[in-house]
Amino acid sequence: IGKEIIHFDSIDSTSNHAKAIALEGAEEGTVVIAEEQTKGRGRLGRSWVSPKGQGIWMSIILRPDIIPTHAMKITQIVAAAITEALRKFTKDDVLIKWPNDIVLHKKKVCGILTEMSAEIDKVNFVIVGIGVNANMDETLLPEDVADKAVSLAKYMDDDISRKEIVKEILYEFEKLYMDFIESRSIEKSIDICRQYSATLNNTVRIISRDSEVKARAIDLSEEGELVVEYEDGRVEKVFSGEVSVRGL
Ligand code: BTN
Numbered sequence: 001i002g003k004e005i006i007h008f009d010s011i012d013s014t015s016n017h018a019k020a021i022a023l024e025g026a027e028e029g030t031v032v033i034a035e036e037q038t039k040g041r042g043r044l045g046r047s048w049v050s051p052k053g054q055g056i057w058m059s060i061i062l063r064p065d066i067i068p069t070h071a072m073k074i075t076q077i078v079a080a081a082i083t084e085a086l087r088k089f090t091k092d093d094v095l096i097k098w099p100n101d102i103v104l105h106k107k108k109v110c111g112i113l114t115e116m117s118a119e120i121d122k123v124n125f126v127i128v129g130i131g132v133n134a135n136m137d138e139t140l141l142p143e144d145v146a147d148k149a150v151s152l153a154k155y156m157d158d159d160i161s162r163k164e165i166v167k168e169i170l171y172e173f174e175k176l177y178m179d180f181i182e183s184r185s186i187e188k189s190i191d192i193c194r195q196y197s198a199t200l201n202n203t204v205r206i207i208s209r210d211s212e213v214k215a216r217a218i219d220l221s222e223e224g225e226l227v228v229e230y231e232d233g234r235v236e237k238v239f240s241g242e243v244s245v246r247g248l
Contacts (some may be wrong), residue, residue, distance in 0.1 A: 001029040001174040008034040015129040018059035033058040056132035068118040076224035080192035081173035095198035107150035
């Protein structure tokens with residue numbers, strides 16, 4: 001991971017570029033990183049504010065041998081790696097808000113966007129987009145985002161360069177990703193996700209198209225799904241996305 005790092009001063013989106021070069025055959029582990037993104041993308045079609053020098057905007061190309069419904073596993077490995085890395089730079093509690101937000105003092109310090117190109121039963125490649133708010137000028141953020149986001153710098157003891165943080169993230173990610181490739185299991189990552197979860201043991205709202213049900217988050221499955229218990233005692237694995245966590 002990171003043997004090849006492609007660096008841009010400014011680009012539309014590192015994930016767009018990573019996708020383009022992955023289609024041309026770029027190798028697994030290639031990293032695209034930019035000082036600034038002019039069209040940074042977040043989940044659910046949202047935009048991601050990515051001003052120059054104020055964060056870590058990077059994407060990693062992966063070619064795991066998995067089926068499309070298991071893409072979630074990759075997100076959990078990345079979340080675990082980022083958490084391990086960021087915890088080295090701050091003594092404050094870096095936690096994972098399942099499935100793909102990293103929070104610090106209940107505010108988002110990093111978001112993960114996992115996208116893939118796949119056929120019905122085979123993943124061609126996965127692009128993992130990572131956005132870490134390092135030292136954001138909060139006045140640049142849209143109002144609805146500003147009070148939910150936080151910069152890492154606010155809780156860091158020393159003035160640590162973004163390069164150091166990138167190195168640490170790639171180092172932790174490589175360890176956990178290689179373990180997954182070799183063992184075919186994300187158990188190590190899931191253990192970290194469990195240990196540093198902001199979601200487990202909390203009440204969550206399971207929101208689907210036409211209903212909203214309360215449940216308690218009780219565990220993470222070996223596939224990276226959230227295991228929830230409804231008020232009537234029914235236990236279910238929640239696959240992805242549409243779960244909002246109360247109290248966060
Ligand atoms: C989220 O919505 O929480 C995910 C945000 C992901 C942002 C990163 S920044 C690098 C990469 N390039 C993008 O356009 N988005 C991701």
